[in-house]
Amino acid sequence: MSIPDQTxxxxxxxxxxxxAGVLVVALSAYxxxxxxxxxxxxxxxxxxxxxxxxxxxxxxxxxxPGSAGTAGRTLTGNPDERDRSIVLGAFAWTGIAAVIAIxxxxxxxxxGADALVAxxxxxxxxxxxxxxxxxxxxxxx
Amino acid sequence: MRNEIRRLREEVGLSQAAxxxxxxxxxxxxxxxxxxxxxxxxxxxxxxxxxxxLTIEEIFHVDP
Numbered sequence: 001m002s003i004p005d006q007t008x009x010x011x012x013x014x015x016x017x018x019x020a021g022v023l024v025v026a027l028s029a030y031x032x033x034x035x036x037x038x039x040x041x042x043x044x045x046x047x048x049x050x051x052x053x054x055x056x057x058x059x060x061x062x063x064x065p066g067s068a069g070t071a072g073r074t075l076t077g078n079p080d081e082r083d084r085s086i087v088l089g090a091f092a093w094t095g096i097a098a099v100i101a102i103x104x105x106x107x108x109x110x111x112g113a114d115a116l117v118a119x120x121x122x123x124x125x126x127x128x129x130x131x132x133x134x135x136x137x138x139x140x141x
Numbered sequence: 142m143r144n145e146i147r148r149l150r151e152e153v154g155l156s157q158a159a160x161x162x163x164x165x166x167x168x169x170x171x172x173x174x175x176x177x178x179x180x181x182x183x184x185x186x187x188x189x190x191x192x193x194x195l196t197i198e199e200i201f202h203v204d205p
Contacts, residue, residue, distance in 0.1 A: 068167075069169070070169070073167060080165070080166040080167050080170050081166065081170070081181070081182050081185060082166070082167070082169070082170040082173060082179050083167070083170075085179075140178065141173060141178055141179050
């Protein structure tokens with residue numbers, strides 16, 4: 001229920017972001033090394049916008065903790081009980097969507113669809129549902 | 142569930158931000174509580190009741 005104030009520890013908040021940034025660069029470099037330039041570009045295009053957005057949310061939460069939103073407080077490890085219920089709900093919807101998407105993808109692959117495309121669509125569905133559910137629940141809760 | 146949080150807060154002249162700080166939650170959570178969009182956990186309901194010196198039943202009411 002209580003909010004432990006971690007918003008005054010910018011270094012602690014930035015560490016997970018830096019680790020994620022290093023992972024994105026390393027994964028992209030790996031795909032380049034095994035001659036998969038399209039996948040490497042996909043990792044960068046998918047990962048960097050998320051990192052930039054997360055960085056902005058962290059910066060705002062650090063500069064003005066009182067005006068941080070649910071995402072900012074969650075990313076800084078500073079959520080209250082409403083924030084936690086929103087995140088929990090968003091992940092619940094994501095889980096349901098994942099089960100349905102995987103089932104649909106399995107059927108599609110069985111009928112001859114390209115497995116890689118099906119997998120990418122499952123991932124896209126999961127991300128879209130996660131973000132969408134988070135936004136909707138934040139507004140409704 | 143309805144509640145008397147807004148009326149009680151205004152009676153004691155607190156802003157949402159000040160009440161949020163006192164309850165150790167975010168200002169958005171206080172706003173959601175006041176507008177009835179979010180029902181608090183039992184521990185938070187007790188904290189709110191204790192803050193205003195009332196019982197939970199005096200603050201929260203089940204919708205008819």
